[in-house]
Amino acid sequence: MTILSSLDRLLGRISMVLFTAVVLALLLAVAGVQAGLGSLPYDWAVLLPAAGSAVVGSLLGTIAGALVTRSRPYLPSSAVTGLILTLVMPATLGWQVFLLAGAAAGASKYLIAWHGRHLLNPAVVGLLVIGVTGAGVSTWWVGTEPMILPVLLGGLLVLWRARRLGFAAVYASVAIGLTWFGYVLGGAEPGAALRFAVVSAPTLFLAAFMLSEPVTSPPRAWQRAVVGALVALVQVLPLYLPGGGVVLGTLTITPELALAVGNLVAFAFGTRARVRLRLVRRQVRGDLVDLYFAPSRPLRALAGQYLDVDVPQAGLVADRRGRRRPLSLAGDPAGPEVRLVTRLRAAPDARPSPVKQALVNLPPAGEIAVLGVAGEFLAPRPGRPALLVAAGIGVTPFLAMLDAAAGSAPWGGAAGGARDWVVLHAVTRAEDALALAAPPPAGVRCLLVVPPELAAASATGWETVVGSVYSADGLLALVPDVAARQVLASGAPVRLEPLRRALRAAGARRVRTDVFLGY
Missing domain, CATH: 3.40.50.80 (Nucleotide-binding domain of ferredoxin-NADP reductase (FNR) module)
Known part of the structure; x- marks a missing residue:
């Protein structure tokens, strides 16, 4: 077994949300060490209250948004949102501002959504809210030289786990290239301009921890390339526009605004209608569970793609991998039934996860939700064996x-x-x-x-x-x-x-x- 396949097996044991939260927490710990060494202008005395306020705010916003829309709250993602805000906003803003940003971010998952799918990255909403209200600004201090190596290493792991390396590469290459060119046009020495574009910019962090969010990503590779290039282009516009890129009053073009534009374009590419799957019948053979569902509306999917499904029957936090699962379509997406097959146990001697057990115990007419469709593993090109x-x-x-x-x-x-x-x-x-x-x-x-x-x-x-x-x-x-x-x-x-x-x-x-x- 190769190193990469071993890495796949290791990372596949925990949810994408939990893994991302762990990496972000480690980045925050590194930031605390760097601050103690004098490389960053913050210390634990302000970083910890900021992080706690952002996470609590995100939790409260998530619960409130779910109550308003009568939805089931998904709480684990609140840690990811809160930690991203902590690493992007200046820690000296005060706990109230972090609480506000977190609450806006958490609530946006339900209030700025279409048929159960949030349109914008929650952290982006939190940053835009504090910017528009004048409560604070984002400084993207995580995108500075002392943090570049841990951001790069942690980001690569997150992107590998999410299978979004290509998406991030398109965005980062365009953003770095245009940033470098903009500074050179402004009179900077080429080497210094390149160094700034790579190690003193938000590009790498945004690519790994925000752009790559599965729910706001387009389903196809070419669509992700378009969105990545667009986000990069909007992000660097202030270097090429007079006035620093002011677009409306005090609203300026920032990385979070650029990502918001990309999220909206990605939404246009993706599944815009809410699809729920109602169980029709189930077959269990040994360790395999063969499920047949009636979709609430036709799927916009191709044979070979997979569905990202939410299984609320598993409970809120019972499964360490979360209650979401990517499940490959095992039948014609255009057919009257949606066929999904999953293995009950990850290993012969392992216990079924709460999500897998919930699928086995799903009652007749029980429902699960489709959060998205993705995948590039499509049928071979015609005309060749x-x-x-x-x-x-x-x-x-x-x-x-x-x-x-x-x-x-x-x-x-x-x-x-x-x-x-x-x-x-x-x-x-x-x-x-x-x-x-x-x-x-x-x-x-x-x-x-x-x-x-x-x-x-x-x-x-x-x-x-x-x-x-x-x-x-x-x-x-x-x-x-x-x-x-x-x-x-x-x-x-x-x-x-x-x-x-x-x-x-x-x-x-x-x-x-x-x-x-x-x-």
Whole structure:
């Protein structure tokens, strides 16, 4: 197992919100040490009350907003919001200002929302409120040289966990490049301008801890690139405009205003309608839970993408990973039912998490909410042979592709051409084999790959073969022309890494992967 796959397994054990909160708390601790060394103008005597006030304010605002809108409050994110505000606002503003910013941020998750999805990053709202009211300003002191290394290291971990490295890279490269150019135009020496653009600017912190927020991110990579470039462009406008970028009265162009503009554009790209899923039926096979839901309205999703769902039945803070889960679509998104499959236990000897147990115990007609749709693991390009290889539950996005293709001719709406696809579903336990919802389309061969002791295993729509996908010889015995095919692979990190190596050894030139974290 590689370092990155080990990192995936480690980070997948806790929620994105909890992990981000831990990293932010560590940054605050580093700031306290730096202040003690005289590198920052604050000390613990002001940092701790500021952080406490911001977090408490965010908690109170979250509860109040949920009460007003009759929603279930999601409290763990309040720590993230409060810590971000603490690292961006000057600690000398006073606890009342931090309480105000936190309360505005927390309430905005419910009051500035559309069908249950908040439009703006909560911390952005808090910063804008204190700016507009004149209560204070943001200084983004976390974006200074003493903090650059811990922000960079912690930010990379957060971005890796969120799978938002590309999003942040587009924004950061444009922002740094335009900032550098603006200072050079103003007469700065190029080296000094570059140093300032990197180590004395809010760019890195904003990219890692605010721009990357999943709920306010667009679902597709190209959309995220557009939003990232736009946020960077708006952020640097004061360098190029007379008057320092004043746009309305005392309101100036700030990083938080730039991110607010980006959030609104991202909202236009994303799922704007509230979608609730009502349980129709459930099948449990061993450790797998196969769920079929009726959506309250059609999903705006593509086969291969995943849903970010909220399972309120798990309770407020019972699950250390939070009550949200990314679950791959296992059926045609355009179909009358939404099929989701999840593994009950993260490991054979582990206890089911409260969220997984809540899904198992979900009563008939019980509902969960869709918070968003995302994912770039889409069906292969038409016109070329393809090989789709799944390790265990990693087959779910392929099930969606097969289901979506069952009634289309040709696949994906492309004109002309016969299909030539091979789908390999490798399992080590008979109960892990997932059935197809419809017979495979013409030109598609679906093989259930099992070890010798499971030769009698079967699943609807699959042809059972004894073999292995974890060696080049095993793959070539099943698919002799691996090198001629575009290849997609999906599964948990512990399975995906050896699978990728075997595919490379078998001649695959490029392997597109979908990593299942925490399943």
